Amino acid sequence: MADLCQEAMDHAVALAKKAGEIVRDALQNEMKIMCKSSSVDLVTKTDQKVEQLIIDSVKEKFPNHGFIGEESVAAGQPCLLTDDPTWIVDPVDGTTNFVHGYPFVAVCIGFAVNKMLEFGVVYSCIEDKMYTARRGKGAFCNGDPLQVSDQKEINQSIIATEFGSSRDPEVVDKIFSNMRKILCLPVHGIRGSGSAAVNMCLVAAGCVEAYYEVGIHCWDVAAAAVIVAEAGGVLVDLEDGPLDLMSRRILAANNETIAARIRREIEVYPLVRDDTPIETKQ
Numbered sequence: 495m496a497d498l499c500q501e502a503m504d505h506a507v508a509l510a511k512k513a514g515e516i517v518r519d520a521l522q523n524e525m526k527i528m529c530k531s532s533s534v535d536l537v538t539k540t541d542q543k544v545e546q547l548i549i550d551s552v553k554e555k556f557p558n559h560g561f562i563g564e565e566s567v568a569a570g571q572p573c574l575l576t577d578d579p580t581w582i583v584d585p586v587d588g589t590t591n592f593v594h595g596y597p598f599v600a601v602c603i604g605f606a607v608n609k610m611l612e613f614g615v616v617y618s619c620i621e622d623k624m625y626t627a628r629r630g631k632g633a634f635c636n637g638d639p640l641q642v643s644d645q646k647e648i649n650q651s652i653i654a655t656e657f658g659s660s661r662d663p664e665v666v667d668k669i670f671s672n673m674r675k676i677l678c679l680p681v682h683g684i685r686g687s688g689s690a691a692v693n694m695c696l697v698a699a700g701c702v703e704a705y706y707e708v709g710i711h712c713w714d715v716a717a718a719a720v721i722v723a724e725a726g727g728v729l730v731d732l733e734d735g736p737l738d739l740m741s742r743r744i745l746a747a748n749n750e751t752i753a754a755r756i757r758r759e760i761e762v763y764p765l766v767r768d769d770t771p772i773e774t775k776q
């Protein structure tokens with residue numbers, strides 16, 4: 495198993511590099527932008543092309559492995575994590591950034607065996623930062639080790655979060671209400687890169703103390719979760735207990751103290767789990 499994980503991880507890094515080149519090239523050309531669930535949930539030909547490249551390559555090299563990908567699920571494939579070795583992929587995390595040339599766009603490749611995340615590769619390809627981590631072996635950015643911040647005081651912290659892709663005024667009110675509570679703790683600031691994965695890598699790098707969001711999907715966070723954990727951080731469900739990849743909620747923090755303080759403030763709201771069977775999703 496150890497060798498399989500290393501072989502898969504080396505392949506993931508090579509794929510992420512290739513995908514990053516495609517993303518950077520696409521920025522130079524006119525894009526075809528389409529909408530998914532709403533007018534602000536964007537997808538481009540590049541998202542689809544990169545996901546297909548990764549699927550084809552994984553199928554050829556590891557024919558027995560499972561695959562969960564953002565664009566495959568959007569096209570009706572199931573989002574089920576089994577005990578099989580499974581690749582969990584977001585071909586372009588930060589599609590809205592990509593469309594606007596806002597420079598935080600990440601290719602995310604996570605890998606789980608027996609439902610446990612074994613490695614994560616997040617390539618922030620416009621910045622050319624390759625974040626990698628394998629369970630038990632540390633987290634790195636372009637080969638340099640990563641370590642979370644040692645800050646324990648919430649009022650000395652920066653917290654990352656996002657405004658999300660819902661424009662339902664009730665949901666927007668909840669997002670603003672949560673942000674207001676965090677801001678008034680007070681904290682030094684709130685930031686958001688527009689990519690869940692990049693936000694989590696910033697936790698791993700010690701640039702922000704925590705990142706939280708309600709509304710994420712498993713492919714946004716699977717790869718980066720390994721990077722945060724291996725940099726010494728903690729991953730919890732915003733509601734209760736440890737991270738549940740399919741719950742649509744995440745809190746990644748530098749330590750338990752900061753995590754507990756944030757969790758106390760945030761009000762969660764129900765969302766359809768990622769692993770809800772397709773027939774009952776609508």
Ligand SMILES: O=P(O)(O)OC[C@@]1(O)O[C@H](CO)[C@@H](O)[C@@H]1O
Nearest residue numbers: 586587588589688689690709710
């Ligand atoms: O659709 P994409 O570009 O992969 O997802 C980007 C994003 O909207 O996804 C998360 C919420 O799902 C946010 O953290 C992040 O901003």
Ligand SMILES: [Mg+2]
Nearest residue numbers: 584587588714
């Ligand atoms: Mg994403």
